[in-house]
Amino acid sequence: MKKILILAALLSASFSYGQRTEGLDPLIQNVYGREIQSLNGYWNYFADPLETGYYDYRRRPDPNGFFKDKQVDNVTTWKEYDFDLSPVMAVPGDWNTQVYQLFHYEGMVWMRHKFPAVREAGKRNYLYFGASNYLTHVFLNGEHVGDHEGGYTPFNFDVTDLLRDGENTLVVAVDNKRLPERVPTIICDWFNYGGVTRDVMLVSVPERFVESYTVRLKPGTVDTVEAFVRMNRKQAGQRVGLAIPELKIDLQGTTDADGIARFEKRARIGLWSPESPKLYAVEIASDDDRVEDEIGFRTIETRGREILLNGKPIFLRGISIHEEAAFRNGRIAKVEEDRTLLNWARELGCNYVRLAHYPHNEQMVREAERMGLLVWSEIPVYWTILWEREDVYANALNQLDEMIERDQNRCNVIIWSIANETPHGDARDRFLSSLAAYAREKDPTRLISMAMERNDKSPEVLSVQDNMNKYVDIISLNEYVGWYDGTNEKIDRVRWEIDYEKPVMISEFGGGAPYGRHGEATEIWTEEYQADLYRKTLRMIEERMPPVSGISPWVLKDFRSARRLLPQTQDGFNRKGVISDRGERKQAFYVLQDYYKTK
Ligand code: GCB
Structure with a gap:
C-alpha cells in the first residue's frame, strides 16, 4: 500500500512538473515605453505531439530535452531533432493559419530563435512575451527560465544571469491542448489558435528601475x-x-x-x-x-440604473469583438489589424467595445483609447470551468491579475469582466465572488461585471436572476431570443422584468447570416433575417425592457470557430458578424448604425 502511495506521489509530481506558472517576475508596466529589442521574426519550429522533447520515455521531464538545442559535432552524436533543418514561422503568429498541416493541431510545438545581445554592466534584461497560447515553457541558452499558463496575458522573466554577450538561443515549447482544468476549458466558441501570438522582446532596464x-x-x-x-x-x-x-x-x-x-x-x-x-x-x-x-x-461610477462617465449618464453604444484579423482570419499579429476592427466599430457609431472573451493585445486597448472607445476587458472564464479546483481558481486569478496589471493605466477600460455564461451553483459563486473581490481590491476605480444568462420568470416574461448580482456593478446579460430561442416573431411578444437596482447591459444578442445570402425576413440564415432580428431586438430594448445602459451585439466580424460546422453556411465560421470575414457589411450593420445615430 505504502509503495502504491509513493508511486502515486511520484507520478503526480512528474506529471505536474512545469504544468504551472513558474519563475515569473512582476510584470513590467508599459514595456513599449522601454528600451527594447524585438525578438519577433521567423523562428524555427516543429510539432511534437508526443512531447518527446519534454519528457523521456518514462514520462519524466527530460533534463536533456529539446531545449538544449544539441549541436551535432560529429557523425557519432545521437539526436532526433534539429532546429537548423526545421522550417520557420512568423512570431507573433498562430501556427494554425501559417502552416496548413497544423490547422487543427492542438499540442506541443517547439520553437527556436537565435538573437544577438550585448550584456551591459548595470543593466538587467527581461524576456517579455505579450502572450502565447496556452502553456509556455521558456528556455534560454539551454536553461529553464520559467513557464506560463494562460493564452492571452503577458509575462516576463529576468534573464540577466542567463543572457550571453553575442549569440543567444531562445527555445520555447508552446502547448495549446484543450483540457478540462484549463481556463478556458475544453469547449468554447472561438478558434484555439496556438503559438507565440503576440510580441516577444528583450527589455533592458537599469539595476534599479x-x-x-x-x-x-x-x-x-x-x-x-x-x-x-x-x-x-x-x-x-x-x-x-x-x-x-x-x-x-x-x-x-x-x-x-x-x-x-x-x-x-x-x-x-x-x-x-x-x-x-x-x-x-x-x-x-x-x-x-x-x-x-x-x-x-x-471617472466611472454607477447611480441606480445608470452608468456615469465623468458624472454624466452614458449609453454604451457597443459591439463585441474577437481578436481575429479581418480578411485573413488568424490571430491578430499587428496593430494595423487592431485598427481595422476598431475603425469598423467607429463607423458603426460605437463609443464602446466589448473585447471578448479574453484580454486582447495591449495595442488594441491603446488604439481604442486614442480613438475614444471605452473598453470592457474580460478573462476567459467561459462556460463550464472546473469551479471546485483550487489550481483552476489560482490560474483564473493569475490571468485576472495580469490583465489588470497590464492595463491599469488605460482610462478607456471601464469594466473588468470576470466571466461569460457560467452555470449557477455554490462552487461557481464562491469562485466568481472571490475573483470579483480581488479585482475590486486591486483596482477600486473600475466597474465589475460578467456576462450572465437569462433566467426567465415565465415563457413571456424574460429576466436575469443570478446570485452573482450582489458582486457586480453592472448586470450584463447575453440573450438570443430569435436565434437559439424561437424565431424573430417571439421578440415582439416578450417583455422583461429585471429586479436589481443596478445598470443593465445587453452584452450579447445576434443571429447568423453569411454575407450575400438573401431571402424573406422569415428565412433563417439570410441577411434579411439577421437585420430583422436586430430591428426587433432594438425595438424591444426601447419599448419592453427596463432602462438599458448599453449594448454590445454579437459580433463585429464573422470569426472562426471549430463548433460551427454547417457546410455552405458556416464552414468553420460563426456567422453572427455584422461584417463578414472579408469585410463586407451585412444589412444588420446598417440597422445598428442607424440605431446608434439616435442614441
Ligand atoms: C454566446 C457566447 C459567444 C458565442 C455566441 C454564439 O452566448 O458568449 O461566445 O459565440 O453565444 O454565437 O452562440
Missing part, C-alpha cells in the same frame, strides 16, 4: 491626480519623480520600505471622454530610470 506605476484621478475627485510608483527594489529612500508638464505637475518623492512612492496633486484636468479622448504625456523617473506614457483621466 520603475517596475510599475498607477497614475489616475484620486477616487472621488476630478481635480486631483494620484500616482503610485513601484521600484523593483523593495527599499526605502529611492528618489522618484512624476511629471505631467501640461498639467504643471512636477513632483519628487521617495519610496517607502516596499519600494513604493506616492504622489498627489491638484490640477485643472481635461477629462478623457469618447468625444474628447484627451491623453497627457506623463514622465516617471528615478535616479537611473525614466519611462514615458500617455495617460487620460476620467
Whole structure:
C-alpha cells in the first residue's frame, strides 16, 4: 500500500512538473515605453505531439530535452531533432493559419530563435512575451527560465544571469491542448489558435528601475491626480519623480520600505471622454530610470440604473469583438489589424467595445483609447470551468491579475469582466465572488461585471436572476431570443422584468447570416433575417425592457470557430458578424448604425 502511495506521489509530481506558472517576475508596466529589442521574426519550429522533447520515455521531464538545442559535432552524436533543418514561422503568429498541416493541431510545438545581445554592466534584461497560447515553457541558452499558463496575458522573466554577450538561443515549447482544468476549458466558441501570438522582446532596464506605476484621478475627485510608483527594489529612500508638464505637475518623492512612492496633486484636468479622448504625456523617473506614457483621466461610477462617465449618464453604444484579423482570419499579429476592427466599430457609431472573451493585445486597448472607445476587458472564464479546483481558481486569478496589471493605466477600460455564461451553483459563486473581490481590491476605480444568462420568470416574461448580482456593478446579460430561442416573431411578444437596482447591459444578442445570402425576413440564415432580428431586438430594448445602459451585439466580424460546422453556411465560421470575414457589411450593420445615430 505504502509503495502504491509513493508511486502515486511520484507520478503526480512528474506529471505536474512545469504544468504551472513558474519563475515569473512582476510584470513590467508599459514595456513599449522601454528600451527594447524585438525578438519577433521567423523562428524555427516543429510539432511534437508526443512531447518527446519534454519528457523521456518514462514520462519524466527530460533534463536533456529539446531545449538544449544539441549541436551535432560529429557523425557519432545521437539526436532526433534539429532546429537548423526545421522550417520557420512568423512570431507573433498562430501556427494554425501559417502552416496548413497544423490547422487543427492542438499540442506541443517547439520553437527556436537565435538573437544577438550585448550584456551591459548595470543593466538587467527581461524576456517579455505579450502572450502565447496556452502553456509556455521558456528556455534560454539551454536553461529553464520559467513557464506560463494562460493564452492571452503577458509575462516576463529576468534573464540577466542567463543572457550571453553575442549569440543567444531562445527555445520555447508552446502547448495549446484543450483540457478540462484549463481556463478556458475544453469547449468554447472561438478558434484555439496556438503559438507565440503576440510580441516577444528583450527589455533592458537599469539595476534599479520603475517596475510599475498607477497614475489616475484620486477616487472621488476630478481635480486631483494620484500616482503610485513601484521600484523593483523593495527599499526605502529611492528618489522618484512624476511629471505631467501640461498639467504643471512636477513632483519628487521617495519610496517607502516596499519600494513604493506616492504622489498627489491638484490640477485643472481635461477629462478623457469618447468625444474628447484627451491623453497627457506623463514622465516617471528615478535616479537611473525614466519611462514615458500617455495617460487620460476620467471617472466611472454607477447611480441606480445608470452608468456615469465623468458624472454624466452614458449609453454604451457597443459591439463585441474577437481578436481575429479581418480578411485573413488568424490571430491578430499587428496593430494595423487592431485598427481595422476598431475603425469598423467607429463607423458603426460605437463609443464602446466589448473585447471578448479574453484580454486582447495591449495595442488594441491603446488604439481604442486614442480613438475614444471605452473598453470592457474580460478573462476567459467561459462556460463550464472546473469551479471546485483550487489550481483552476489560482490560474483564473493569475490571468485576472495580469490583465489588470497590464492595463491599469488605460482610462478607456471601464469594466473588468470576470466571466461569460457560467452555470449557477455554490462552487461557481464562491469562485466568481472571490475573483470579483480581488479585482475590486486591486483596482477600486473600475466597474465589475460578467456576462450572465437569462433566467426567465415565465415563457413571456424574460429576466436575469443570478446570485452573482450582489458582486457586480453592472448586470450584463447575453440573450438570443430569435436565434437559439424561437424565431424573430417571439421578440415582439416578450417583455422583461429585471429586479436589481443596478445598470443593465445587453452584452450579447445576434443571429447568423453569411454575407450575400438573401431571402424573406422569415428565412433563417439570410441577411434579411439577421437585420430583422436586430430591428426587433432594438425595438424591444426601447419599448419592453427596463432602462438599458448599453449594448454590445454579437459580433463585429464573422470569426472562426471549430463548433460551427454547417457546410455552405458556416464552414468553420460563426456567422453572427455584422461584417463578414472579408469585410463586407451585412444589412444588420446598417440597422445598428442607424440605431446608434439616435442614441
Ligand atoms: C454566446 C457566447 C459567444 C458565442 C455566441 C454564439 O452566448 O458568449 O461566445 O459565440 O453565444 O454565437 O452562440
